Amino acid sequence: MKLFKWDFLKIIRDWKVRILLVSLFLFLASYSAFYQDRSIVLPLEELRSEYEDTQQIFHAIPQNHFDSATGQEVYDKLARQQSIIGMQRYILDEQEGNTVSGLENVVSDYVDQGLELAENRLFFYEADDFESQELLLSFMPAKTEIENDLKFLTYLKENNVDIDWNPLSPSFVLFNLINIVAGIFIFIIAAIFGADRFSRDQEFNWSISQGIPYSWTHQWRQRSFISWALIWIITLAGILVSYLFSTLFTDSGTLNYPVPLYSGEETVYVSIMQYVILALLLTMALSYIIVKLSTGLSWVFRNIYLTITIVTAVFYLPYVFALTGPAAGWNPFLYLQIIPVLEGAWEPLKNVTVTKLIISIAVLYIIVEIVFHFIFKLIPTRTGRLERRKN
């Protein structure tokens, strides 16, 4: 514990560390401000496009194809689709929530209408005897997408959450920020923080930092933990400030708003809050391993640039292992990227789940521990580089 205090002071008194911490905080805290400047496609505009598509369907499909019983049903549902989209556009345009105050009986409820719309579209996939089904479906979203829409809208209904007309609402900004932090961003931060934890002592403070009665493994774990804790104190503070700051721009949205989460074989919808907590916990766990790797490599190479390059390159390992096909689902190195797992980007590889992600993080932790146990045991501290005193 006594050594912890001095290792902490050594790190926090380093001007490079201070500048990095301040920069990290400023970037994260101001993220929401920069996010407001991006060009976005409002849900309203998407609906406008869908409305035009529906109109074109009527022109594209030969009129006599609607004459059959199924054709008539398709016609009615398409007409209803156009009506629903029109009302949904109006609801979004008014920016009041799922309906428009005073006009509830006219415009009805966005979610109920959305559910009806999704079910109608699924009907189109079932209408095999409709002569222009192929043409009709070319105007429709993919079946999986419609099923996900259904889950999304069901979540809204069950949790009594309003549709959010604003993609810049604080909860969306938070969601995007977490996805950025959980990516290459945290690898680079972890690499930079760990990259000279030992090399600095080896280069500039050798005689004062060697020969102390603590094992290298102990010092490695301690220094890694301090760097990791500093990174996350600042990161969480920055994320919180960013979120609070974004609430100044707009008060729409809620942390209960649903976002997709890939859970093995299908997508489920969880609240942004749940997603943020899950993604942050996983990223914190993975980043601890990365900081340990970076700190350990700084003991091996004593070259900050080489260490940063190697650690950053580790982020891209999953792309290599993804080439191995379905077997990759059992490869712990595939899980060095968290967001593709949560988003289901590795879905084609099969069996890529959050549970396996958690197990893989534990496996990676053990691998790093074992590797550095041998490195610290087998590599002497100062072979071939004995320097004379400088005085």
Next chain:
Amino acid sequence: MSLEVKNLTINYGTKTVLKDVNFNIADNTIIGLVAPNGTGKTTLFNAIIRFIPINTGEILIDGTAYKNTTKDVKALHNKITFFPDQAELYEDFSGVEHIEMYRDIWNPESGNIDEVIRRLNMEGYVENKVKTYSLGMRQRLCFAMMIAADTKIMFMDEIMNGLDPVNVELVSSVLQEIKEDGKIIIVASHLLENLDDYADQIYFLNEQSIYYTYIREESHREYVKGYISEDNLKSVGPLEKGTLYLAGDRICIPADNLKEDEVFKLMSTLKKFSTAEVSLGPLGTHEHYLRIYKGERSYETV
């Protein structure tokens, strides 16, 4: 407590730096380790403290061998500290923080470091950041850190570098004080006369090993010591058998068979040929150094 080194051999690649080094040091002892630069003093320290791999040999403390395992090295580092390089202090830490750090790491039970600071006259600057210190202040700080660590075995490499005469004397007297706590202190220094003030025994490293040792208190043979050029040497007349004429015109004439007036006459004669100090006493570290490293010459051969 004792520190024993057995058959220690260190190679750097194909070059042998130390070969079959053997010694045993009892507690309450200060050893002066003397050798020209590049002879292996620092290597010897680094090997004993296991900073570098040992090719053959053993390090024993109180009869227990400390091998190159994590457990043994950690236990070894609990018992030994070595003198930090003043250029490698943490520039953004104060002197007090450095001393506290060494105390916390090696000697956490000990409380106050004020006595160490006071004893080494560091009160005036010890709260300031190290980057503001002069060389001498840094050296004293490094010494204070060792004192605060208070380990049983201390390696003091180049300890007197950058110290003014007053502080050399101060550090010398503190070394003698702490030795009495049962410590083993090995001091590598180029201030050879100063070593004679506090070291109990001197080790001379030469030809890859401990070439010669002598115990100061057991050196009783008296010499008249002075300086005289080779040209003037013949005019002094015949001198005692066993007279040493060393590099730098240093002459040491055995005085144990001379009467008091003969000694006085001899000293007066030497004084005539050189303004340097003429003294009477046993051969010191400086004379042994000249003898071993610069070549031993007897008066008769000149």
